Amino acid sequence: MSVTQVKIALSGGPAELALANRSVDAGALENTLKIRHGAGYEHFVHGGEFQAVDGCDIAVFRWSHRTKIAE
Template identity: 95%
Template structure:
């Protein structure tokens, strides 16, 4: 399933990615630098090239435990 990321670090662009269909129900955690960027799906979809894709919005960042 294709998704769009909204917010978070600019380095994660391009914002369109593919994930498993079960990701809509979970927080999406993307490793970035020395931590993880967390994105959540709040039910929003947007049309891109004639297809509806889920929009995941940035929620917070966590550091990797040492």
């Protein structure tokens, strides 16, 4: 079974997270993307937006909120 990887871009949230080249499984476009950052998690959602970069469609995940790691 082959899983398709989709390139993504992060919009909003901490600036340093947007700098990394990232990709996710195509099925993850329907889920909230949770990225550990500092003492918490940054949450991003894909609302169906894509942008063309160098001839490729990149899925845009927009920042939605931050949660703290439970101690």
